[in-house]
Amino acid sequence: MPQRTDIETVLIIGAGPIVIGQACEFDYSGVQACKALKQAGYRIVLVNSNPATIMTDPEFADATYVEPLTCEFLRKIIDIERPDALLPTVGGQTALNLAVELAEAGILQEFCVELIGAGLEAMRIAEDREQFKQAITKYGLESPRSYISDSLVEARKHAKELDFPIFIRPSFTLGGSGAGTVFTPEEFDSKVSWGLSESPVHSVLVEESLIGWKEFELEVMRDGADNFVVVCSIENLDAMGVHTGDSITVAPAQTLTDKELQRLRNQARLVMRAVGVETGGSNVQFAVHPDTGRVVVIEMNPRVSRSSALASKATGFPIAKWAALVAVGYNLDELTNDITQRTVAAFEPSIDYVVVKIPRWAFEKFSGVSAELGPQMKSVGEAMSIGRTFKAALQKGIRSLEIGRAGWGPLENDHPETLSDAELAEVLHVPNRDRLYGVYSALGRGWEIGRICELTHFDPWFVDQLAQIHAFATSLTSLDDHTLRQAKRLGCSDLQIAELVNLNANRTGQEALTEANVRALRGAADIHPTFHQVDTCAAEFQAVTPYLYSSYDVGDEALPNDLPKIIILGGGPNRIGQGIEFDYCCVHASFALQELHYETIMVNCNPETVSTDYDTSSRLYFEPLTHEDVLHIVEREASTGKLAGVIVQFGGQTPLNLAADLEKSGVQILGTSPSSIDLAEDRFRFGSLLERLDIPAPAHGVAHNVEEALLVIEEIGYPVVVRPSYVLGGRAMAIVHEEAELQDYMEKAALVSPKHPVFVDQFLENAVEVDVDAICDGERVVIGGIMQHIEKAGVHSGDSACVLPPNDIKPEVMDILRRSTHVLGTALQVRGLMNIQYAIKDDKVFVIEVNPRASRTVPFVSKATGVPLAKIAAKVIAGESLESQGLTSEPPLEGFFVKEAVLPWKKFYGFDTLLGPEMRSTGEVMGHAKSFGHAFAKSQAQAGSALPSEGGILITVGDHDKVGAVELAREFHRLDFSLYATQGTARALTSAGIPVQEVRKAREDGCNVLDAMRAGSIGLIVNTPYTNRSQNDGTRIRALATRLSIPLITTMPAARAALDGIESMLDHEADVRSLQDYSAPVLV
């Protein structure tokens, strides 16, 4: 059937802020859906609270709402825009859940909005495990045996039906929290009780454990004519028990025969039918018993997912795009395969390479939290790699992760202390992020493959593959041409080869090989990578889309052309501190340079991104972002045509770190020069520059050990900020108040970055922090936006909320900020973007740091001002002046824009939720309104902690905040909130004459503070850290608030902003407004 003509306007819901389990893959899918439907002639209304997305760029929809993803706000938008249909399947679980809510609240019916892509019933069945089980059982499919239990007694009864281990899943928890495996009867009671308490409906599923079974996923599509295709099969290297998002996964499946794979295919088709998904893409997960082949269906997602983004990148089959088109009536055989331009979408991709995805975790930022992997996803990003073989792809994947590994190697590379055999066995047996490297160590100790398989539950085929790499790596002592070629075909990097030879042949000092030596040897032996196309069809048809990966084969297909071209380096895997914002900037750079008729060449290895969509840039290299890999691409592309150079300033710290070496290797770096980058990043050089420019900075020094640090502190005084050099996201940064803390810190800091010393800065207490984004073209420095942080300096800029424009900075201070920015931009000879962080203390402006690159806030500022900063900067880099682009002054703003950070506390129970100089947030939202209060209130709703308009507020603050708390409480009281407080705070309030109900300390019996929270009468908590005495109480309050999802505010400035927000909302409801509706000038 061709497209439906009875629909005019389609509403698309995005996934909201980046959180663990829902990352930029939904920007990628959303962009595809918007583009496809817009091109098909529909009017698109888009709602997404995440400003850092490409999809919320005004040109991708007809009306774009960066508004809270709640029923209340959606109703307002639907009322204004009157869409005919709602497509809920491209915005992750967030969009699906919201669609269900809208349907159940009668809003869709009220406005006659039809659900397309997935029906209400299908969404419900897929989400409810019990209904899902019933539905598929009707079709003869197996699910794990399981029983719902409302009590421990009942659970015990059911457990008798099952063998240990037993899998426990609390009902209706988010993202599998509280799920776990019970291995012995002894731990049954405690784990079940905990599960029951985790579940909001006090029930758990007691389930047959499938731990150790092989886990597979099928990405499938169906259209209205019942055409059905499997886009990709994915095999998890980590067996059942580890969430697929935390598993190393391989596509296509490697250890199934055709009979077995077709059985999964048939079952996936039945699952779609059973759930009732009539059109669109779905993900179906299976467990297969390794010894009997018994197949059990685990779950299905009736929407595009993280895995479908991976499958799209792995095969070249654009699942989201085609899912959107089949939702409006197209059949797959009516759609053309963009990559071949001659075949149709109704086919199953065949691939002639192996794809490996490896997650990246951030446990180091949550010290004290268990780093075990299990059924709940914890990774914050992932790298995908493509190789002709599993071995090559795996090694590429490892170096793509940027975890300091040049390839696969032993555990000991990160853990200087040697593990005992028993400890190593534990590393292999209990899933964790080091396990893959533990296998290398185990092979090194001569452990049998069989034993390794038994411990890890890895399939023997994979362990054999690993053993092949290991055998080669440990026998590598010299480099004849043949051996060198073999090493490259195994995916070894030059650096890894050098390290291996040095280790195996005991070469040290002068003797030691370097990466450059290996590179030279390769040159002499004429060993170069070949590039191959990702073509959906294993070379059966000619592909027209240059989507490439490297290998060491014979037939190169890169075919660079003669156009003027520019390479843009992407940001690699998402991590805390470097995420979607940088991908956004890379994509913009690519679009802008294409407008200038450059051929743009994107290099990236993050499968979730828009930058790695095959039609974002003129050419795409899906490759690791290392010196060696980038150099290969530069060489290949420079072989014909005119390569203007490489842009490093949009992908975050990753490409910036490559700049100096690339330049040394003769690569032209476009934009701010590597020496300017160094000037900004080298604390010494930068410090003297500031002195010369007479711009204040916190007093600072540098130390290689405790003694040196103490000397520095003697001069500048406590408290100080300490940090290792050259790191992003405030990694391992701490505020130190006394010598004991310093000792403690210096011990740990050694691990962070051994080559670099520690910086010691005077900590500016109670200072207001400001972020400034600016563009310089050599002539002029133009500020894009000045953002005032809500939290005080000391809370990482990435974790702090901020407001654009500032709501209470004095005009004369604003002038200083502007002037300093101009001076710095000029002095650093910035070409392109720069970001400066300032701290204002007693009206004096200090520079905290300058980042000579795009920053996290660029998309936010661009959305707020309507000025596409990254695009303009890209054109500046290509030689267009700011003036010629019409940007000569700071863009005006209408109203207030508040950015709020979203933190992953729920995934890391046990970690105290206080904010600090180390960044921990995964994403952000933007609230905008005429008044600051409304904008702030919206931002809180978007971040998932909507401010209450009535009810109880608990205030429990440290001594130094007592005065502020009194003021705050008075206002809340005036607004008719009932106040609760713990002893000290209560006393302060009472003596100020404010009525308050005192609650006892957490450790005291009777109605203590925790009971009060559980009772449900508290809608907001203001809790700032206490002095050490009662620290523990605060920790427990914050942990419970996280678990019960009670909005929690941990700083006084944020509390005051919340008050402002509540007051505004009580005055009148916030209205909604599309970005297109703003009158701000949209340049370019």
Next chain:
Amino acid sequence: MNRNPAYLVLSDGTVFPGMAFGAETTVVGEVVFNTCLTGYQEVITDPSYHGQMVCMTTPHIGNTGINREDQESAGPQITALLVREISHVVSSWRAHRALPEWLQEHGVPGISDIDTRLLTRQIREHGVLHAALCTDSSKTPAALQALASQWPGLEGLDLVKEVTCSKPYFWETGTARDWSPGDQQGSPAGWVPTDTDDRPLVVAFDYGIKFNILRRLTSHGMRVQVVPAHTSAAEATALNPDGFFLSNGPGDPSALPDATETVRELIQGDTPIFGICLGHQIIARALGADTFKMKFGHHGGNQPVSSVAQGHVEITSQNHNYSVGFQELPANVEVTHWNLNDETVEGLRLTDKPVFCVQYHPEASPGPHDADALFAQFGADVRKHRLERRMQSGNSSED
């Protein structure tokens, strides 16, 4: 493991150096590529590949070893196996052998570590290639090139006689429940008891028949007697079947005038006929249509075929180098299926008789099970025909 070097040399002189596995020998043949992601065992044992060296585009081959169930004939049929990576380790609960040792036992050589994508692209550009492979270091690349370029090729050769059975036999087993296609309600489709004797009889001409066709016919409730390819129409009719099946097989259909003549005679009658692949081409030729050699054929499990009647797409398994032209089709012949990639004919039927055939492989193996309904359709034709015959013979005995 120490493995011999091996050379694959194309007739144009391109040399692919690699590593040997399987038998140590020298062979010459036609090179085709297959894009199936799984199912190398089925491919290797498919008699339609007789005389061909098969290049698998999937890089890792041999991972799941060889098992007893997934055979499409008694042993390997291919001339040689060309792969990027061969696995000596087996991971599968069903396997009993590793692929390389099994190939060695059956005298089939293989080469690994070659750029299979480059080879595939060359075939895509130049069409099916002739090549020689040496795995025992006995020949130089130059000698291999000479062998390859002197080799006359398969065109016009009757390969069927090399793979057909020598005498008739009955086939008894259906598809195991676990591997059944399954219908839309989830019950294993056509999984019917095979022990009843009151089943219609189908005589299957063996041009190189795949076992899975026999399993599917059986599972759809038919009793199957397999007969050699050269069986005459009279001999076949004398077996008193309720249906004829014409199988897949290797090579050029134009080299089979006798079989074509036999089929022409069978079509004269009113017994239902179903043909697959070579069987389809023979039916087409018997009906007066032409067949031609394609540039590099279809070999894979992902070919989209549109069904004219149903208006939907089946993802099909295919393996053929020849195709039926649609210009000279007689008036009573209707094209039922088209290939969506290159618009070649994928299925035909007679409008006035229960005769139909498809170019692709509804028995899959390897590949998706989308087209299994064709066996059900044939089963229905056959049962209907038997009923009519019984009614007629009932009537005539009353006369």
